[in-house]
Amino acid sequence: MQARVIAFITCLMAQSALAQSTVDIPIDQARAIAARAVRSGDVQLAQEIARQLLSQDPNDRTALLIIAATASQSENPTEGRTAGARAWRLSQTDTQKYEAARLTALAAAKEERFTLSTFWLRRALTVAPNDAEYAQTIADARIIKRRNPWSTHFGFSVVPSDNVNGGAEGTTLTAPGNPTGTLSDDARALSGIRASFSLRTQYRLHENKNSRSTVGLQYSGARVRLTEDIDIPDDAFDTNSTEFSLRYDRALPHGNLGINTSAGVSDYREATAGDQDVEFQKYDIGRFGLSYQTPLADRSKVAFVARTEQLSYLEETIGDVQRNTLSMSYVHALSSGDSWHVSISATDSVGDSVNYTSNAMTVQGGYNWKDPIGPVTLSVGAGYTRTDYPDYRLLYPVTGGRSDDTLFYNIKVGFPDATYAGFTPGLSLNRSLSDSNVSRYTRDTISVGITLNSAF
Template sequence: MRRFQVLAVVIALWGAGAAAQETTAVPLDQAGQIAAQALLAGEVELALQIAEAVLAQLPDDRDALIVVAAAAPRVGDPARGRSAGTQAWRVSETDAQKYEAARLTALAAANEERFTLSTFWLRRALTVAPNEEQRAQTIRDARSVTRRNPWSTRLSFSLVPSNNVNGGADSDDCTDAGIFNCSLSEDAVALAGWRASLGFSAQYRLQEAQDSRTFVGLQYQTTRVRITDDVDVPDEAFTTSNYTLSLRHDRALTNGTLGLNASRGRFEYRSLISSTNTTEAEEYDIWRLGIDRRIPINDRTLLSGSLGREWLEYSVSGIGEVDRRRASIGLTYALDSRDRLSGSIAVSDSVGETNKNYTSQDITISATYSWAEPIGPISLSLGGGLRWNEFPEYRIGFTPADKRNDRTMFVNANIGFPRVSYAGFTPSLRIDASQTESDVSRFDRTTLSAGFTISSQF
């Protein structure tokens, strides 16, 4: 067996203190363990020297790699620690060994302020966490790293079966308060199918102080539809994509927070040309400005409110520009059980500069109840509300302008599965149901959908 000389500094305290040094010959395959013992004894630099000496001859010695991963960041070389931790992960054989290597690699990356990489390694640690306690601790650490990270990225995916993927009418009968009779085209009637959505968002913290922070963000989402009804309507007729560039500033006040936001977006969609059964690309641009306020009334009650302005500009000349104002107020209350009950009222006023069909006044009242603790294997929140839409100058074709009123009742359930998790991602199910009654039968609709999504726990 090969041997080498290890300089082990043994310090013993006798009275006022005394130190003795001795040089000991040890087997090479045991030197990594000696380095680990030196690290545990607080001899960080010595442990690092021993471990590096071992790795010079045995590059895949796991004990030595773990020592370097733990010790190098403590002497100011986190990059070396991260490299050693990565290699230790590769040579680890058990889940417990991989968990240790991943945690140390994540810590080294955080010391480099490479927070996104640190989060990646914490996710790898979660895949091999030895028990629930370690898993919970890793999630807490990941949330702490996420808060420190100026970059925030999100990737989302949902697959939703629905009896009305296109927001179509309940029947093909088209009437305007009994004045106008017609039959709707196939694409205007409710169609069953599947809706798949893919979203990506990235946000960067431009500035952060004790009482303020500023973010810039980019969001993208695209939706594809698969129609299961036997109709002569192409799936691409309901394809949409949208892009948004946003800027937000939050400031802490003596009694809550104040937020300012601005955004510029583009929404792309398709219009169906019935004569050729083909689609044509359309789009509209949207600018938004907003202000929001959050005020804690007491330890349990939070009051929130917002004001906003939107300007929409459609590429279709027959629609033109729409000017919209929004306002909302909400209240959230925490019960003794830590369950939360929230309610809100939102109003909007839209003015169609070119097309008066886009002029409307809307009121929405909603409430949500969220359980703090899981109910069996699931987490649960239930919501619902009512919405009223009034179109004072609605017109169909060449019929005289008349008032159109829509009344919508909606309910939803968000069901989470906290016990089902992989790498910090957990699935959830959202169920939505709504029914709209309108003076214009084209807008009578009933919708039921169930969407499966995957979200991050941090």
């Protein structure tokens, strides 16, 4: 067995076939010769030796690694990737697995299979031997991410809530100019468990030093399991939203311009207490937006956004809603690495139904700490929204119109010590308190979610 390998080696290395003879060389020495060939850049010799070793032992881990290590310089990176993956399965220690995972990622990148390359770099992170290797793998993963035309993000949470439906705090319906009434069960705050899922994937169609265009698909959905003893089916609170988008970004002399358009559909359900049947409802979505972002200083930037959207409801009593929004934001990074931001936005909505015609103004801000505070990372935000519905009506027009004042805040906590494969788990707390002259919309909503943030 060894003689066949060495005979092949001596033939490859010979200056003159007549000046050489076949010599038995141990397999370990053949591996060492192949490894030296890799280091010296003799890819062909290294691969030929490795293939001969594998022909006699398909589980020769060293030979598999040599095939993987030379994949980026060969015409067959797929062979290198499959060899690296097999070497991973044969590895016995974390150090061996780390080596195999990185080489497999390199081969996948050579194939331009960047998502698969990222997967193997995440595997490498789980077995990185030290902080320096971990940091290097993170840096490599960020490079691969920039090269990858695909970008995908997802979120998932299952959390208890004392207001899964965004219902009112009380049971009495009051509004200026209208008689006092009683809210239906589905209009009151209901306790339960809310599960939500979101997926956003984007593909880069083209990119150069001045411009980039991308196409994307977004989906979000929610399901509710009520914990209260109430005669309303759980699926009355099902929601789904799907949207297809196209975006173009261009670098200008003093900033960046973005153009975005999207179309989609969102569906929800309507139900009446005591009736187990739910009615399917939906609205079509069309959006168009412009954005401009420019730096003000070394660590500051300002952004302006103008957006218009058309919502077309299946429910004829609602009809169409035209909504226009203008916003401005400012972000500043401190020398410590911390950052803070503020923004203001104004939204004007005009609907076929007077109850969907409104004006809203929102101001908000937030602060993000770069370094952990003890065992956690932290960011906070808060804001205020004022919304006026000038012609809102119930049985009769609401005197002076409906007015809502909403305070909201959020706290996001990350747990870097629990990071795995480049993902850091965290918790998010969101709370909003709304006060309205129409009691149906006076509510206190708290939600707690589990987050998973990627380092790249």
